[in-house]
Amino acid sequence: MKQKVCVIGAGFSGLVSAGVLAKEGFEVSLYEKNLFLGGRASSMNIEGFHFDKGPSWYWMPEVYDQAFHRMGVKRSDYYSLTRLDPGFRVYFDKLDYVDIPDDYNELRDLFENMESGGAVALDRFMKEAREKYTLGVNGMARMPSVSWMEFLSPALWKSAMKMDLFSSVADHVQKRFKNERIRKIMEFPVLFLGASASRIPALYTMMNYAGMCLGTYYPSGGFAGVVKGFEDVVKDLGVEIYAGTAVTGFETNRDSVTRIVLEGKQGVETDFVVGSADYAHIDTLLASKKRNYKSDYWKKKVFAPSALLYYVGINKKMEDIEHHNLFFHAPFDKHIDTIYSHPSWPDDPLFYVCCPSKTDEGVAPVGHENLFFLIPIATGLEDSEEIREHYFSMIISRFEEVTGENIKEHIVVKKSYGLDDFKQEYNAYGGNAYGLANTLRQTAVLKPSIRHRKLHNLFYAGQLTVPGPGVPPALISGEIVADYIIKNYQLKNGAL
Template identity: 45%
Template sequence: MKKIVVIGSGFSSLSASCYLAKAGYDVSVFEKNTTVGGRARQLHKDGFTFDIGPSWYWMPDIFEKFFNDFGKSTSDYYQLDKLDPAYKIFFEDDVITIGDCMDKICEEFERIEVGSSSHLRKFIGKAQENYDIAINKVVLRPGLSPLELVTKETVFRVDQFFKTISQEVRKRFKNPKLVSTLEFPVLFLGAKPSKTPSFYSFMNFADFGLGTWHPRGGMYEIIKAMKSLAEELGVTFHTNSPVEKIKVENGKVIGIESNGNEFISDFVISGADYHHSETLLPKQYRQYSESYWEKKTYAPSSLLFYVGFNKKLKNIEHHNLFFDTDFEKHAEEIYDRPQWPSEPLFYVNFPSVTDASMAPEGCETGFFLVPIAPGLEDTPQLRLQYFDIVIDRFDKHTKQSTRESILFRESFCVNDFVEQYNSYKGNAYGMANTLKQTAFLRPNLKSSKVKNLFFTGQLTVPGPGVPPSLISGKLVSDLILQKA
């Protein structure tokens, strides 16, 4: 039986492990941290439960397809609730509520801009077509050749790869709040809306068309489900096992070194940070130079706060976006002139609003996120300064006082992303999906210099986000199965 070593245990690694174990390989996963899940881990403190990484469950069809491939369903492992409202967006002078169906969302759009609902239905109709093409055709290709993007469907939509989301949205909607609402979902792809091809409007269908969901117990339930499935299929897990070296002999991978021990294998897949993974190789076997990584556009990093409140909070939903400052300016301070943002937009997640298991009775679990440029200086003083900014604005817009109700606060930022995930420049989401970093223009799933060495995850194809990571794991396993 051929042996496969998988480095890291995030979504893409777990996905690849399951597919390869199902195909009869002997799969071992090596994870540097104490628990599996990569960035999708949990913090438990004083009866509060925080997902410390991904917190949005979008594209439920992708998760369902994954489990279906093994004769299972998501409901075999966890229970999903559709959120209504999906989320709230707080502006300086108004709050937009995104409901759980198009009729409710159209009504809200009409309230803001008369006549906008008919434009919205057309826009989302086109986004749905793009979603079908993206999910069923384009993203299922391994990014080995430009020709993968050429299908009869994409040929008719080639202009959408050269126009941007911003152009597409602003052509139809005039109200700046509606523009921000429609540009927001592509931030999950890690780039400015003005730099993201309009084909990626499929994210708007993922948002408005498929809705926002919550797995009871938090996002970590998906990791637990995938680990459980992997173990059923025979995968072995080694936690507290950082990989120090990827071993190569005569241009072919022969295994890894972890905790000073050698593990021989026929194939190695790294789901760890791509840049870091290449540093585990002797120099002559690295595909990409330091200057290659330096020039790429990365998705943001994040300043995160995990806060336990001793009371139920008012005027909040499960997901809350605070767009009460200048969207464009904050985007510039992430991408164009990297610096700590002068007036940051931020996001707050209160899973305890819909899931009583996430906080003690009568309390609230709060996860605050400020997107920032990767590679910034990160100090305790800066973290504290930004917490003060965020909590003051949060209190102002939700019309309450929360400071004296804080039981504890933990933070996570650039230094932690580097230390815990070996993340390049402390990025939180990988490499942005700009036109020049789409499909075959992203770092390869397959090493061009070392035989039987593969990569998976958010720096390669299809890109950042949880559903794309599940797909990335499938793509890399397919490449290995084709060799067999």
């Protein structure tokens, strides 16, 4: 008889864990409280504009390919990729910007022009970053991290010495580059990992290699196309998907979950449960004495940024922006301080603008432009319409000033999305958008465990557990949990 698995939450980690388990012979049901799949990678259509509501950077393409491979298919059969050149643009002042080229030799020339010796320093930096990427993504990032015993291998410790776990990204960058603009460019990839560059282990300079050497891509159909690809695969593998179906509780015995409880319905029997929705929320569905962590535990954790987002459609084309645009014209450290050290609304925010219509004409009506604005902010702040309007007015004015183009009078569509929306749609603790910070004290075994300590058949996947925030880590997280269940089931009952 097939073992039954109930997966809660149809974000990327839930889709991948469901697909891998189904491929290995489990009977899998996937429950999603929203009517759409993809979690934070949802999308919407307004008056001819198609907006991806969440992720917009497609880095580390081999991680996506690996996830599809684990489910027995090829990613290329579901969507295609366009490599962007430039990968992204960084604005420092009015009409003063740097484009990060896709070609590495051009990148070397750029760094050399910005700083004497910059090309050689970049070579050394990327050589180290490549080693960290190989060791990290193909090694440590794929470990379940349920015990320190996993890390006792001499080979692993030898590798760890190359990974700069005990120095910071900021220290690593500043030792190699003097130019302040180069430093900002090199520190940017860790901005959404959950802490300032001075607190993120230098291991994560591997993200520079991922973004600047492996390339920045755009998937056909945007991230909605990626979600559709995973959805099609899991359906073909026989996963039963129940959208618009919230899990509201668990029935348990002494050491296991016996049933999941659905809103307004009878419980569903199960052999295993994968909780890929918000970890802290899933814990609250258990009786207090059965929870993996007490509420105070989450209050003490360091969260990656949340975000205030705006989806904007304008009835004109823009000349002076690229697909991805970073606005670093304001004091960098001051904004970072309002996210991590002194949580508060920033006075002078940095922000990011995505313009997918530069690459994909199908996301906006002819002659129009699709714009996605993002301000990284702390979790747990007050959210209101007045605050959102204040910041929209502020960043639109700065966007116009820096790019030299007027768009206020050309806005035909506008919708905001903030902390309260993350809470409402995803039960996100504190309105978090990216999960837990990848600080040293929240790495590997020090992250919330994928395995419940009291209920042996309840597991967790997603951005609040290993390996961390971002779409590629979420995909890996789904694989980790699926593999852990497969391994333990095989050990207990023999091969499937």
